[in-house]
Amino acid sequence: MKIGIPKALYYYYFFDKWQYFFEQLNIELVTTDTDKNIIERGNNYANSEMCLSLKIFLGHVDYLKDKCDYILIPKIENFGLNDQMCTNFSCLYDLVNNLFDVKLLTYEINHLKKRTEKKGLIKIGEQLGYDKKILKQAYKVACIKQNKKRKELIIDNLNKLESTNKKVLIVAHAYNIHDDYIGKIITKNLEKYNIEYIYSDLFNKVDDLSFYLAPNLYWKYSKESIGAISYCKENIDGIIFISTFPCGVDSLVNELVMRKIDLPYLNLIIDDLDAEAGIETRIESFVDIIEQD
Amino acid sequence: MNCYLGVDIGSISTKGVIIDDDNNIITSAYIWTEGNPVNAVKKLIEILKKDLDSRHVIKGIGTTGSARKLIGLLLNANIVKNEIMAHAIGTLSLYPDVKTILEIGGQDSKIILLNNGIITDYAMNTLCAAGTGSFLSSQAKRLSINIEDFGPLALKSTNPVKIAARCTVFAESDLIHKAQVGYKKEDIVAGLCKSIVLNYLNNVGKGKKIKSPVIFQGGVSKNVGVLKYFKEILNTDVIVDPNSHLMGALGIAILTKKNKTNRVYDLNIQNIEFSTKAIECKGCSNNCEILRIYKDNKLVDSWGNRCDKYIKN
Amino acid sequence: MANYYIPARYLMEKIVDAEIIESPFITSKTIEIGNKYSPEFVCTPFKYTLGTLIESLDMGANVLIQFGGGCRYGYYSELQKQILKDLGYKFELYNLVTAGKTDIKRIYKIIKKIDRKFNTFKGLYYIFITYKMVKYMDKIDDYIRQNIGFEVEKNSFTNLLNEMLKKFKSVNNPISLSILYHKYFKKFKKLKTNKPKNCLKVGVIGELYTLQEPFSNYYLEKELASFNIEIKRFTNVNYLLFSNKKTTNKALKKTKKYMKYKMGADASSNVYWTKYLAENKYDGIIHIKSSFCTPEIGVMPILDKVANDYNIPIIYFSFDANTSEVGIKTRIEAFYDMIEMRRK
Numbered sequence: 041m042k043i044g045i046p047k048a049l050y051y052y053y054f055f056d057k058w059q060y061f062f063e064q065l066n067i068e069l070v071t072t073d074t075d076k077n078i079i080e081r082g083n084n085y086a087n088s089e090m091c092l093s094l095k096i097f098l099g100h101v102d103y104l105k106d107k108c109d110y111i112l113i114p115k116i117e118n119f120g121l122n123d124q125m126c127t128n129f130s131c132l133y134d135l136v137n138n139l140f141d142v143k144l145l146t147y148e149i150n151h152l153k154k155r156t157e158k159k160g161l162i163k164i165g166e167q168l169g170y171d172k173k174i175l176k177q178a179y180k181v182a183c184i185k186q187n188k189k190r191k192e193l194i195i196d197n198l199n200k201l202e203s204t205n206k207k208v209l210i211v212a213h214a215y216n217i218h219d220d221y222i223g224k225i226i227t228k229n230l231e232k233y234n235i236e237y238i239y240s241d242l243f244n245k246v247d248d249l250s251f252y253l254a255p256n257l258y259w260k261y262s263k264e265s266i267g268a269i270s271y272c273k274e275n276i277d278g279i280i281f282i283s284t285f286p287c288g289v290d291s292l293v294n295e296l297v298m299r300k301i302d303l304p305y306l307n308l309i310i311d312d313l314d315a316e317a318g319i320e321t322r323i324e325s326f327v328d329i330i331e332q333d
Numbered sequence: 334m335n336c337y338l339g340v341d342i343g344s345i346s347t348k349g350v351i352i353d354d355d356n357n358i359i360t361s362a363y364i365w366t367e368g369n370p371v372n373a374v375k376k377l378i379e380i381l382k383k384d385l386d387s388r389h390v391i392k393g394i395g396t397t398g399s400a401r402k403l404i405g406l407l408l409n410a411n412i413v414k415n416e417i418m419a420h421a422i423g424t425l426s427l428y429p430d431v432k433t434i435l436e437i438g439g440q441d442s443k444i445i446l447l448n449n450g451i452i453t454d455y456a457m458n459t460l461c462a463a464g465t466g467s468f469l470s471s472q473a474k475r476l477s478i479n480i481e482d483f484g485p486l487a488l489k490s491t492n493p494v495k496i497a498a499r500c501t502v503f504a505e506s507d508l509i510h511k512a513q514v515g516y517k518k519e520d521i522v523a524g525l526c527k528s529i530v531l532n533y534l535n536n537v538g539k540g541k542k543i544k545s546p547v548i549f550q551g552g553v554s555k556n557v558g559v560l561k562y563f564k565e566i567l568n569t570d571v572i573v574d575p576n577s578h579l580m581g582a583l584g585i586a587i588l589t590k591k592n593k594t595n596r597v598y599d600l601n602i603q604n605i606e607f608s609t610k611a612i613e614c615k616g617c618s619n620n621c622e623i624l625r626i627y628k629d630n631k632l633v634d635s636w637g638n639r640c641d642k643y644i645k646n
Numbered sequence: 647m648a649n650y651y652i653p654a655r656y657l658m659e660k661i662v663d664a665e666i667i668e669s670p671f672i673t674s675k676t677i678e679i680g681n682k683y684s685p686e687f688v689c690t691p692f693k694y695t696l697g698t699l700i701e702s703l704d705m706g707a708n709v710l711i712q713f714g715g716g717c718r719y720g721y722y723s724e725l726q727k728q729i730l731k732d733l734g735y736k737f738e739l740y741n742l743v744t745a746g747k748t749d750i751k752r753i754y755k756i757i758k759k760i761d762r763k764f765n766t767f768k769g770l771y772y773i774f775i776t777y778k779m780v781k782y783m784d785k786i787d788d789y790i791r792q793n794i795g796f797e798v799e800k801n802s803f804t805n806l807l808n809e810m811l812k813k814f815k816s817v818n819n820p821i822s823l824s825i826l827y828h829k830y831f832k833k834f835k836k837l838k839t840n841k842p843k844n845c846l847k848v849g850v851i852g853e854l855y856t857l858q859e860p861f862s863n864y865y866l867e868k869e870l871a872s873f874n875i876e877i878k879r880f881t882n883v884n885y886l887l888f889s890n891k892k893t894t895n896k897a898l899k900k901t902k903k904y905m906k907y908k909m910g911a912d913a914s915s916n917v918y919w920t921k922y923l924a925e926n927k928y929d930g931i932i933h934i935k936s937s938f939c940t941p942e943i944g945v946m947p948i949l950d951k952v953a954n955d956y957n958i959p960i961i962y963f964s965f966d967a968n969t970s971e972v973g974i975k976t977r978i979e980a981f982y983d984m985i986e987m988r989r990k
Contacts, residue, residue, distance in 0.1 A: 076495075088536045089943045089964065115907040127910025131944035134905050138951045148907065256724050256741075286687040288718045288940040295685040296725045299732060318506060399972065417980035441973070452984045454959055457977055540950045617673060 041168070043145065044108035046100030047071045049093060050116060050129065052214035052241075053261075054157075056189055058112070060182035061161060065170055070108045071100075073220040078103060085139050092222070092284035092310060093215055094128055101136050110145045111136070114160065117150040123247075123260035126289050190242075197242035201275045206330050207236045209272060211265050211294075212282035214241040222310050226282060229323040235330075237280075238272065240265035253297050262293050269301065278304040278330040280323075285311045304329050337393040337593070338381070338600075339586025340374060340408065341419065341579075342366060342400040345439030345466060346552065347373040349381050350582040351389075352590070356426050360384035361579055370400035371407060371607050378600050391598040395419075395589035397581050399440070406626055406633055407607050412592050416581055421445050421452050423584025424548055427574060432544040435563065435571070437533065437553035439466040444537050446544075458537050466552040472508060472525055476518065483522060487558025490523030526558035530566055545569045550577035605629060614638060650858075650883055652811050653779045658711075660772040662761040667707040669698045672861040676701060683729055690936030690966050691719070691855040694862060696726050703735050709760055710739045718940070719855075719911075775820055782827040784884040786810070789834055791879060795871035796841035806833060841876070846985055849878045849923035851916045853935035853942050856965055857881045863934050863965060864974050870932075873982040878928065880919050881912065893918065904948055910941030920949050924956035929985040931958060937966040959984060 043062065045051055051071070062069055072078070074096050082099030090098075104111055113136055116129040133146050145167070147160025158179055165175035201207065208230065210217055217223045217239050230237050246267030250257050253270060257263050269279065279301065283290035298305060306326040308319060336359055341348040343366060350361045362380040366373045395412040396405040397419035405413035416438075424434050425447070434445040442465055446454040458465070473480045487493075494516050496507050511521055547569060553559055554577045563571045576583070606629050614621045625635040651668055658666050670676070672694060680697025699710055712723050723741040730737065740756045757764050786807065794803045810830040817823045848870060856862050857879060867877055885893065894908055897918030904921075908914050916933070923931050933949060935942040946962065953960040961981055963974065 083531075083535055085947075086535075087539050087943060087946055089938055091940075094944075117908075127913070127941040128944055130907060131909045131913065131941070131948075133907055134909065134948055135944060137906070138904060138948045146906070254724065256721070258720070286938045288689070288938060291685055291688045291938075292692075292718055292721050292725050295688075296728055299728050318510075399976075415976045415979045415983070417976075418983045451987050451990075453988065455980060455984060456961070457973070540947065617671070620674060 041066075041110075042068045042070050042108040044070045044101075044104035044111040046097050046104060046111065046113075047074060048097035048100050048219070049132070049215045050114060052218050054114070057157075057182050057186040058161075060185040061178050064178040064181060065165065065168075065174075067168075070104060072103055074100070075221060079221065089286070091128070091287050093213070093219075093287070096219065096221070097132070098136075098139070101140060101142070105140055105142045110143045112145045112164075114146060114157075115148045117148065118152060119149065119260050120151045122258045123151075123263070124258050125260060126287075194242050194244050197239055198244075200236050200238050201272055203236040205234055205236045206278075206327075207238060207276045208278045208280050208330070209238045209240055209268060209276045210280050210282060211240040211269060211297075213261055213265070213287075213290075214239075216282050216284055216310070217241060222282065222284065225310075225319055226280065226308065226323065229320055230327075233324075233327045233331075235327060238268075238276065240268040243268045243271060246271045253300050254293060257293065259289055259293070262289055266293065266297055269297065273301070273303060276303065278306070278326065280326070281305060281307045283307075283309055285309050334388050334390065335392045335593075336385075336389050337586045337590045338391055338395070338408075338598075339419075339582040339584065339589060340377065340394070340396050340398075340404060340410075341416070341581035341585060342370045342374060342396065342398040342404050343439050343581075344399055346578070347377050347398075348579050348582040349374075349377045350579050350586050351381055351385070351391075352583065352586045354590070356583075356587060356590075358576070358579075358583070359389070361576070361582070363578060366400075370404055374404050374407060375603055378602060382600055391600065392596070393586075393589035393593040394598050395585035395592075397585040402636070403609070403626065406628065407602060407605065409598065410589075411594060411596070412585065412589050414585055414588055417443060417445060417452070417455050417457075419581045419584035419588065420550070421447060421584065422587050423580035423582070424550070424574075425450055426583065426587055427576075428546060428548060428572070431546050431548050433541075433547045435533070435538075435547060435549045435554075436551040437465060437529070437549075437559070438551040441465060442533055442537050442551070442553075444533075444541055444543075446541060454541060456537050456539075456541065469525070469529065469553060469556070472505070475505075475508070476512065476521065478518070478522065484526070484555070484557035484559070486519050487523040487526045487556075488561060490517070490519040492520050493527045494520045494524035496521075496524045496528040523558060526556065527562045527566075529553070529559055530562040534566065543567060543569075546572060548572045548574065548577075550574065550580050552578060554578075611637075649783065649807075649811060650780070652815060653776045653783070656779065656815060657772055657776040660775075661764065661769045662757060663763060664709070664761055667702055667705050669702045670705070672698060672859065683733065685725075687938055688725075689718070689938050690862060691859075692722055692726075694855075694859070695722065696729065699726060699730065699739075700733075700735075703730065703737060708737050710737055712739065712741050775817070775823060778820055778823055779814055779817075780883050780887075782823070783811075783814075784882040786827075786831065786834065787882065788879075789831070791867065791871075791877040793834075793837075793839050793841060793876070795874045795876060796839040796845070798838040798840055802837050803834070806830070806837065845874060845876050846982075846989070847876045847878065847928045848985070849880075849919065849928050849931045850934065851880065851919050851923075851931060852933045852963075853939045854881050854886060854912055856934050856936050856939075858883075862936065863963070864971050866932070866934060866963070866974070866978070869975065869978050870982075873978075875982065878923065880915070885915075890915075901952070904952055909945055913941040913945035916942070916945060917948055917952060920952045920958075920960065921956070924953065924958040928958065929989065930981060931960040932963065932981070933960060934963040934965065937964045959988070 045055060059069055078099035079096060081102040082095035085098045086095040101111060113133045115133050116125045118124045137144060145164050147163055148155045149157055161179055162175045166172060227237060241264060247263040249267035249270035250263040253266050281294045283294060334353060336351050336353050339350045345366060346363060347366045348363050351359045353359055360381055362377050364373060364377055394408045394410045396410045397414050397416050401413050420434060420436060424431055429450060432447055436443045441458050443455060443457045445452060470480045473483050494511050549560060549563060549571045554573045560571060560573060608627045610625045611622050612625060614623050621638050623635055623637040626633050655666055655668055676697035679700050680693035684693045684696055723739055727739045790803050797803050813826055870877055893915045897914045898908060901917050901921055905914060905917050920931060949960060
């Protein structure tokens with residue numbers, strides 16, 4: 041059996057765990073990298089005001105629709121009262137169900153209603169005909185493996201703070217930083233100038249630190265990336281904010297944070313096709329600024 | 334012989350059609366608006382009058398297009414209607430079984446879906462002027478190409494460049510970049526044509542089921558490059574009528590005929606002094622700009638107020 | 647928002663001992679100010695409310711009160727606070743709702759902070775009257791929406807409404823409020839209309855702020871009424887505060903085919919209303935929102951599907967501070983032509 045995972049949005053929060061979970065059940069996960077073709081596919085389904093990240097998501101679904109038995113789309117509402125998600129995560133399942141003719145697997149994460157990832161994955165496993173005991177064991181193993189991997193990633197990320205090169209913190213949602221299209225344009229350019237970059241999503245429990253910059257913030261992943269700024273602001277030379285046009289959360293949060301920090305920063309808003317030219321120039325001039333002092 | 338005049342005054346061009354009782358076009362004209370609809374219409378009427386003689390009796394006048402209200406007053410029109418209706422009626426008179434009308438004009442673009450001669454759905458562009466006629470002509474100027482040569486040049490390309498055309502600003506910076514990097518002119522032009530089509534389908538045509546027969550009209554329909562990509566991407570035949578630019582005027586003329594009274598209209602408007610004056614209403618801090626329309630120095634109408642605080646005179 | 651400033655002011659006046667400065671009506675100037683100081687692609691209500699806050703501060707206010715909602719609405723005040731501080735204003739800003747949850751204890755604390763002599767019993771009493779007032783206003787508004795397009799004497803509905811609201815301001819107990827309401831409802835029913843039995847009917851759905859603030863939707867309902875159309879709108883304060891949850895649950899039950907999960911803000915309700923309007927033989931649906939309103943953008947393809955299945959026309963308006971008024975009028979006129987043509 042094959043389950044398709046669109047490499048967008050929630051992929052970057054859950055994929056590793058799913059991989060470890062489903063490999064124990066002998067289920068293969070199918071994904072692909074974001075490229076221009078994926079964006080074009082997404083554009084055919086998305087309406088013009090949707091953010092680029094959501095368009096990319098729809099492009100992946102379109103690519104996967106005839107390459108797997110099911111596509112997995114969780115509905116993520118919150119991880120508690122003050123750990124909410126952007127409303128797009130609430131509509132993904134129904135959006136895909138109405139736009140495409142595909143079989144879907146789904147579960148809901150809503151900690152306020154005690155709907156957790158564990159319960160959800162076990163429910164899906166049972167739907168596919170597996171025994172509950174095996175599933176519980178598989179989930180446990182998946183969690184351990186994923187924790188270990190994330191720890192390694194975090195250590196790698198934090199080690200970069202020790203570098204003697206100029207360092208910038210890339211502040212963005214994980215699905216933008218690590219996207220093969222959006223994030224790579226930026227990291228590729230930074231590498232050219234020997235700038236060390238640190239990802240804002242790979243820190244250890246820094247969400248509470250967001251309090252210093254944005255006291256009442258209630259979006260889970262924004263809290264983590266803003267917390268990362270508080271955590272390492274003494275050790276970096278600048279910040280690059282990346283958001284996709286027209287991200288609702290970032291439009292408020294980044295604006296607020298930019299008003300409060302006293303580090304050089306660059307705010308990159310990534311739009312549809314071929315944004316590369318403008319970005320190259322802007323990164324170049326930003327590098328000039330941080331190299332100065 | 335009874336005849337009916339339809340005038341379509343757009344931001345870029347002004348079109349006029351005179352038809353008889355059987356919807357045959359007796360004469361038509363197409364001129365630039367040049368930012369002055371009143372003068373354009375005066376000029377238009379003079380051109381149309383040349384083909385009329387004493388046998389022709391004007392029994393109705395209708396106006397449509399963005400300046401329809403103003404020109405309706407000038408001509409004493411018996412019907413003033415929006416472009417969507419006019420375009421649909423005009424097209425239906427020539428293609429009774431049309432299912433989809435694609436329209437790209439100077440400032441806006443629209444799609445109209447029909448079934449058995451009834452409009453079932455429509456949409457207009459929402460965001461900005463990207464992908465409309467004025468956008469194309471400003472880009473043509475930037476590339477120093479005559480707008481008339483734009484289409485034929487696009488046909489020469491074998492490898493159209495990808496251009497981000499979701500928004501005018503983005504498209505323009507992208508275009509400049511592409512030109513600087515050294516792409517061939519025909520590939521850039523073809524890329525623009527293609528991006529206009531993609532942008533149209535993703536914006537105006539989003540979620541609409543495009544069924545044949547498909548008819549393409551409005552100023553941009555004269556561009557063979559854009560037409561080519563519509564056919565290619567929709568994978569169906571797309572008809573462009575030789576009179577495609579006149580459909581709005583034709584439609585409003587037909588609507589006028591349906592609404593006719595026994596009144597006889599004269600077309601001597603050359604000496605009518607027609608002026609508009611904008612004043613600011615001081616009723617509240619909205620400061621609505623109110624347009625007052627004077628005909629031979631007499632106030633005939635005014636509009637632009639959001640509330641009733643403003644009282645005429 | 648629209649006439650709701652009346653009950654809001656009423657409540658504040660009755661329960662706290664402070665000078666209340668009503669934020670001025672939204673005008674083009676408000677938008678200009680809001681636009682100037684707002685980030686580029688926040689949704690339009692942000693710009694409108696920021697403009698209003700600045701205007702209120704300029705009038706001398708020093709305590710600002712705001713409500714948040716179930717989407718990024720809830721985060722407005724934090725950024726607005728910073729923007730206003732950067733502009734050099736001195737004030738306190740209270741947001742009564744955060745993270746989409748109404749926390750009674752917090753609200754109580756806030757009120758205590760503003761006025762230390764606050765009396766709980768008196769407070770509850772006036773909250774009850776205000777609640778009733780909003781309920782009555784929404785009922786009257788419903789009736790007006792259905793009939794104003796057919797009024798015989800111009801402005802007769804608006805004038806009577808203003809008269810009623812004026813009287814509402816001075817009531818002191820629930821009974822006299824109820825009597826007033828019934829009296830005026832009768833008066834409204836007596837107003838002459840020439841409504842045909844099978845008039846055109848249109849439902850208006852979408853995002854809450856744009857729906858309720860007529861300035862932000864360019865008086866769309868007034869424009870529709872001028873074509874002799876009966877209008878149905880579900881979103882009002884009564885819905886937002888009291889029947890929101892019920893409607894959402896009903897929506898999930900009644901539209902299973904299209905929707906499995908609850909979606910952000912009022913998106914789920916809009917799916918349900920679309921189906922409701924289609925089933926109840928309305929002639930068309932108009933969906934309005936401010937540009938970049940995320941929950942509504944996500945639900946639009948689903949609304950399309952429902953409308954398509956039930957063969958009811960639906961059009962979308964996305965408003966921002968620079969929308970052209972003429973363009974909207976043309977689209978509404980065309981919409982009217984279309985639904986009239988479909989009737990035949």
